[in-house]
Amino acid sequence: MQDKIHDEARQGEAFASFANDPNAYKKKFYIESYGCQMNFSDSEIVASILNGAGFGATRNFEDADLVLLNTCSIREKAEQTVRKRLTEFRKTKERNPGLLVGVLGCMAERLKAKLLEEEKLVDLVVGPDAYRTLPALIEEAETGQKAVNVLLSRDETYADIAPVRLDSNGITAFVSIMRGCNNMCSFCVVPFTRGRERSRDAYSIVGECTHLYRKGFKEVTLLGQNVDSYNWHDEKADSTISFAKLLSMVAEIAPDLRVRFSTSHPKDITDEVLHAMATYHNICKYIHLPVQSGSTRILQLMNRTYTREWYMAKVNRIRALLPECGISADIIAGFCTETEEDHQDTLSIMEHSKYDMSYMFFYSERPGTLAARRYADDIPEEIKKRRLQEIVLLQNKLSLESNQRDLGKTFEVLIEGDSKKSVGDWMGRNSQNKVIVFPKEQYPLKKGDYVQVQVTDCTKATLLGKIMA
Numbered sequence: 258m259q260d261k262i263h264d265e266a267r268q269g270e271a272f273a274s275f276a277n278d279p280n281a282y283k284k285k286f287y288i289e290s291y292g293c294q295m296n297f298s299d300s301e302i303v304a305s306i307l308n309g310a311g312f313g314a315t316r317n318f319e320d321a322d323l324v325l326l327n328t329c330s331i332r333e334k335a336e337q338t339v340r341k342r343l344t345e346f347r348k349t350k351e352r353n354p355g356l357l358v359g360v361l362g363c364m365a366e367r368l369k370a371k372l373l374e375e376e377k378l379v380d381l382v383v384g385p386d387a388y389r390t391l392p393a394l395i396e397e398a399e400t401g402q403k404a405v406n407v408l409l410s411r412d413e414t415y416a417d418i419a420p421v422r423l424d425s426n427g428i429t430a431f432v433s434i435m436r437g438c439n440n441m442c443s444f445c446v447v448p449f450t451r452g453r454e455r456s457r458d459a460y461s462i463v464g465e466c467t468h469l470y471r472k473g474f475k476e477v478t479l480l481g482q483n484v485d486s487y488n489w490h491d492e493k494a495d496s497t498i499s500f501a502k503l504l505s506m507v508a509e510i511a512p513d514l515r516v517r518f519s520t521s522h523p524k525d526i527t528d529e530v531l532h533a534m535a536t537y538h539n540i541c542k543y544i545h546l547p548v549q550s551g552s553t554r555i556l557q558l559m560n561r562t563y564t565r566e567w568y569m570a571k572v573n574r575i576r577a578l579l580p581e582c583g584i585s586a587d588i589i590a591g592f593c594t595e596t597e598e599d600h601q602d603t604l605s606i607m608e609h610s611k612y613d614m615s616y617m618f619f620y621s622e623r624p625g626t627l628a629a630r631r632y633a634d635d636i637p638e639e640i641k642k643r644r645l646q647e648i649v650l651l652q653n654k655l656s657l658e659s660n661q662r663d664l665g666k667t668f669e670v671l672i673e674g675d676s677k678k679s680v681g682d683w684m685g686r687n688s689q690n691k692v693i694v695f696p697k698e699q700y701p702l703k704k705g706d707y708v709q710v711q712v713t714d715c716t717k718a719t720l721l722g723k724i725m726a
């Protein structure tokens with residue numbers, strides 16, 4: 258199943274645009290993205306800025322004049338992956354001393370100029386709010402100087418930059434609606450790497466989505482670290498646009514343009530948002546609602562600002578207003594001081610929430626975070642891993658049960674393309690974000706079409722179905 262937050266299959270993926278003839282550009286850049294969907298989306302902004310500076314994209318780093326890694330700091334493992342990848346560019350640089358290597362994104366922001374000392378082959382270090390200065394930084398680096406810009410901004414949203422859609426299926430796209438995060442969850446490095454929260458101009462968002470729809474896209478996912486706290490002040494009209502209002506504005510573009518969003522913080526998702534979801538058929542009935550832990554004591558140490566009971570009531574509210582809604586979560590095993598009883602609370606909240614799927618991690622201490630400063634990372638690795646394993650096994654059971662509840666049901670499915678295993682089968686998703694694979698049969702369908710599919714079989718990850726004539 259595609260992970261809209263951290264797609265493991267896509268980590269380190271390189272992309273290149275063939276919409277523009279690369280020969281028209283004097284120089285070529287190669288970019289790889291790591292981490293969350295926001296980073297993949299940022300790489301499309303970077304590509305647009307580089308196109309403007311005369312760089313065309315290449316999928317082959319051996320051909321590039323500029324190699325960029327758009328990095329993630331969320332867990333130690335994410336940083337190690339990037340460091341390992343950097344060593345692989347060393348030989349290329351020996352062969353081609355003019356090659357520039359740049360580190361973008363969260364690791365750039367976290368480590369700043371220190372990264373230049375630690376990784377000698379790096380020429381450029383550019384934080385998430387400084388991409389407009391890339392052309393000038395590249396010029397500086399071309400003279401042999403190291404170039405760094407890790408300034409965070411209070412207002413940068415790249416609202417006016419049309420992202421270059423790279424490696425797109427032409428049907429589904431991600432649209433960034435806000436940047437940064439003000440939540441200060443104690444485990445999380447994001448407030449430090451992406452800065453203060455700010456919302457993008459609502460009209461530029463609607464404009465981008467309308468443009469995508471005209472180009473044939475059928476689904477947009479509105480992206481932000483905490484979309485429910487979206488709040489944009491329209492100075493001309495002297496009014497404020499909330500996330501619920503934004504959702505309705507995007508849903509109004511066209512009834513056959515699906516709207517998704519990610520990520521929601523349980524404390525911020527309002528009834529107004531749930532009502533907007535109920536009102537519009539094309540707002541998908543799926544909420545990613547990270548719980549992190551099921552123990553009130555641990556939630557408090559995590560600074561999540563809700564209790565176990567409050568979260569459970571939120572899930573009940575979603576089920577009451579949107580009975581068909583899919584719910585998924587992020588879960589952390591082995592946070593500081595977590596007892597066996599706290600862990601059992603996490604397992605039982607999973608049972609209560611009946612998550613369709615979850616992204617599950619063991620706690621990884623990040624330097625500079627509130628937790629790193631305040632609490633000892635005191636759960637031994639074997640215990641973290643054992644608890645994580647128990648969480649994964651339970652989620653497997655819940656995912657299978659969730660899919661089994663869909664047997665015999667018929668869903669409206671948006672066709673995204675051929676299934677991975679067979680060109681005789683289509684792959685698509687239902688509103689709840691579940692992947693459905695079904696035989697094409699004799700029907701003259703194409704990707705981007707909607708089709709009614711009845712579920713005939715399932716695994717824990719995929720529904721299998723049959724087109725309803």
Ligand code: 5AD
Binds near residue numbers: 331332547589
């Ligand atoms: N250790 C483990 N998991 C983390 N996450 C964020 N920070 C950490 C950390 N230090 C997880 C959270 C978050 C998801 C994107 O990554 O579950 O929701």
Ligand code: SF4
Binds near residue numbers: 291292293330331447
């Ligand atoms: Fe995304 Fe967080 Fe990783 Fe930054 S640290 S790329 S915001 S997941």
